[in-house]
Amino acid sequence: MTIPVERVSRPGRVAEPGEGIGIDELRLAGRNHAMPLEMLRAELTPPGLHYVLTHYDVPDVDAATWRLDLGGEVEHPISLSMADLTAMPSRTVRVTLECAGNGRAGLSPRPVSQPWLTGAVGTAEWTGVPLRDLLADAAPTGSAVDVVFTGHDHGFERGVEQDYARGLSLAEADADDVLIAFAMNGAPLPAQHGFPARLVVPGWYGMAHVKWLRSITVIDHPFDGYQNAAYRLRQQPDDEGVPVTRIEPRALLMPPGDPDFMSRDRVLRPGPVRLRGRAWSGWGGVTRVEVSTDGGATWRDAALGPDEHRWAWREFTLDWEAGPGEHLLRARAHDATGRVQPVEPAWNRGGFTNTADDPVRVVVLDG
Amino acid sequence: MTIPVERVSRPGRVAEPGEGIGIDELRLAGRNHAMPLEMLRAELTPPGLHYVLTHYDVPDVDAATWRLDLGGEVEHPISLSMADLTAMPSRTVRVTLECAGNGRAGLSPRPVSQPWLTGAVGTAEWTGVPLRDLLADAAPTGSAVDVVFTGHDHGFERGVEQDYARGLSLAEADADDVLIAFAMNGAPLPAQHGFPARLVVPGWYGMAHVKWLRSITVIDHPFDGYQNAAYRLRQQPDDEGVPVTRIEPRALLMPPGDPDFMSRDRVLRPGPVRLRGRAWSGWGGVTRVEVSTDGGATWRDAALGPDEHRWAWREFTLDWEAGPGEHLLRARAHDATGRVQPVEPAWNRGGFTNTADDPVRVVVLDG
Structure with missing residues (x-):
């Protein structure tokens, strides 16, 4: 008996008119959480109250053996331990992070996924090493086009097995304030926020801020991985669509x-x-x-x-x-x-x- | 025009057969969260991954002005600041905490409330002052029957305006390992877990562990407040019911x-x-x-x-x-x-x- 992946991981769908939230959406709503709206009283959102969305499982990453590898189309590949990363010059940036799916449950008909109302947001101070500094050390070659960020989180999504990975253009990656962050509000990252290190791309929706980061790969073509293809604005499944990038007001x-x-x-x-x-x-x-x-x-x-x-x-x-x-x-x-x-x-x-x-x-x- | 409380706060109800999760249940599911089940890998659950249920809003309590008052049917009323509390002999107890409503969304027909599947649980080390020590100092009188614990969280529930309050019998309150806890896993309580101090009643479902604790009142009769009346096993709304107490296996x-x-x-x-x-x-x-x-x-x-x-x-x-x-x-x-x-x-x-x-x-x- 052959068991295809489609048996467990099905295509996206839109709810029928009047269809209530189903058990699959409820499973996601139970694991992930919004910011309780009374926390708008605070300029900085503590972890546990800051929104969290995890595509697969929260991975169990050991900071003692963790490494970040920066390679691909670069002159000088880099491999960093946590000690290496935290010894580099760092900066702290206050960033409002919002899930691209925030508000999804308010749409009619409702796309079936994490059923957010409006609270999938939070603001924290992220401390980390500017990605620009790492890229300068690695020296992308003249053929560099996109930069791919890959996390330790692994799973299946709409039929595709994958490590969570997202690409940015070299210009987007090389922007001011893009960080490899290792602290949130002055403390080490909590597990659910990407321990021991994550990407922070200020101004962008959450899908760009790859958690549990393990590699950065400079490539010579536009990245066409699952997550870049998934986060697009489409009316029909086969539309080319428009990429989701920065946070709307x-x-x-x-x-x-x-x-x-x-x-x-x-x-x-x-x-x-x-x-x-x-x-x-x-x-x-x-x-x-x-x-x-x-x-x-x-x-x-x-x-x-x-x-x-x-x-x-x-x-x-x-x-x-x-x-x-x-x-x-x-x-x-x-x-x-x-x-x-x-x-x-x-x-x-x-x-x-x-x-x-x-x-x-x-x-x-x-x- | 008279606006009665019933306009905003309605009686409990049970969903119709086949009725999907509604927007009210989704609001609760978004604010509160279960423990992601992969966290069963860890003996101790970090805050942010430990389940949380908040009846009203997470209150904003200032530890510098917070006081805990222990009064009522006692010989020596006590009022403690945080400095007073944390200067007393304390102990640390490892406790698995579970919401009494864990599993609710698996019932058919479904009672309409926080729609938990099975993850409303977590285990932490709680550090605090044994309640027994405080009660010994206060010396309950011979007419003491119940002990009422009141939090700073305030709201409406099924038509009743209230501060969250729960009663225990004097014997239940005076048991081994009942704590006025001020630390979770070695750190100050996070806001959503009752900062700056909460009750911990090992072995009991979560409703007994009053968060944001502000007073303890010894009374000369059985406590008949809302939360003790609500957490009972009933088949019909008017049943006397059986109190929910300890956690079932x-x-x-x-x-x-x-x-x-x-x-x-x-x-x-x-x-x-x-x-x-x-x-x-x-x-x-x-x-x-x-x-x-x-x-x-x-x-x-x-x-x-x-x-x-x-x-x-x-x-x-x-x-x-x-x-x-x-x-x-x-x-x-x-x-x-x-x-x-x-x-x-x-x-x-x-x-x-x-x-x-x-x-x-x-x-x-x-x-």
């Missing part, structure tokens, strides 16, 4: 008041409330955030906090007089490149980059 | 081989495999684990690892010759009190203590 409100356990709706008493939230874009700084307290009928400009960290979210606040009744709170961001967070979702088959907001339902009691 | 297999991203099914090549897992019970030590590689048709006894930590899980292993084809792996635990993990779920309205296993589907390729 999004504003997220910290839900005010107290939650109901089951619905996560919020309860307030009447009176003044300072609404708070954070907004970000991987394309350019956040220049404007609009907030609606009436479900989108009218919008007001929020006050913006300092804009000191190019790759991190920016705080916004709006004072609101909460009167008795039910209210739907919404927010949307604009960035310096002129991109505006859309009010309606733009559907694609992979369920990527859906920045349509998920309004916060608030019930203000009489007193 | 469960064995959990570490899925072998490599995962498929979407289904979490496992892929192996033919040959010998050492199956591994961990089993636990809050009633007594694990004395036997049976493993089936044919979906439950036949069972073999697994080898048991050392049993050195009374309140922590025990490792088990079974050598298996994996032949090509599809296999369903299962495991079940027995404990020293004679309790046996049932093969079929015992339904109750709250979806508690469902220890029926979730078989691991394995596809062994031809080579």
